[in-house]
Amino acid sequence: MPKQRITREMVVDAAFAITRQEGIAQVLVKRIAQELGCSVQPIYSYCNSMDELRAAVAEKAAAHMQAYMAAHIDPADMFRSTGYAYVRYARQEPHLFQLFLQRRRPYMRTLEDLYGRDADPQVPQSIARHLSIPVERAKELHLNMLVFTTGIGVIMATGSRELPEEEMLARLESACQAFLGRAMEE
Numbered sequence: 001m002p003k004q005r006i007t008r009e010m011v012v013d014a015a016f017a018i019t020r021q022e023g024i025a026q027v028l029v030k031r032i033a034q035e036l037g038c039s040v041q042p043i044y045s046y047c048n049s050m051d052e053l054r055a056a057v058a059e060k061a062a063a064h065m066q067a068y069m070a071a072h073i074d075p076a077d078m079f080r081s082t083g084y085a086y087v088r089y090a091r092q093e094p095h096l097f098q099l100f101l102q103r104r105r106p107y108m109r110t111l112e113d114l115y116g117r118d119a120d121p122q123v124p125q126s127i128a129r130h131l132s133i134p135v136e137r138a139k140e141l142h143l144n145m146l147v148f149t150t151g152i153g154v155i156m157a158t159g160s161r162e163l164p165e166e167e168m169l170a171r172l173e174s175a176c177q178a179f180l181g182r183a184m185e186e
Contacts, residue, residue: 006042012056016064019057023095024102027054058103061096065089078126079142079180083149083172090153091165097157101150115143133183141183148175 072085128138
């Protein structure tokens with residue numbers, strides 16, 4: 001029987017699968033070889049460094065998260081559904097969410113920098129239309145909710161699997177109402 005040809009894509013996919021199940025810290029050459037059922041030699045052939053491989057895994061994880069978010073956001077209620085999707089992703093994919101949070105952001109000096117780089121520009125536009133408020137106010141509303149949902153997401157991704165999702169979503173809804181109330185007053 002001919003030997004299986006290991007490709008770079010297979011190495012990245014195996015590293016992604018390990019990250020998803022066990023966390024990025026478990027992405028080791030021996031562990032990838034075990035996952036692929038091969039020796040470590042093909043892994044070394046495709047990886048100039050573990051940092052390069054981890055960067056490829058982080059890129060794949062970011063694409064995975066974007067696809068999840070796109071599939072779970074309700075365009076009719078983008079503000080609320082974005083927060084809910086973010087928190088649910090943290091619970092369902094804790095290792096990928098942790099990797100997302102841990103990525104370096106050298107461009108970030110302020111929360112506005114983070115928002116400008118990481119937030120979907122369509123969200124504040126949609127919120128502004130939906131609530132009949134100026135886009136700048138919608139951005140502020142979205143940024144406040146993004147900061148809050150990141151905190152809830154961290155709790156969901158790093159806490160016990162026993163934490164009731166309903167409780168977290170109730171807190172999220174409470175914050176949503178408070179932020180909305182403030183945005184509508186201004």
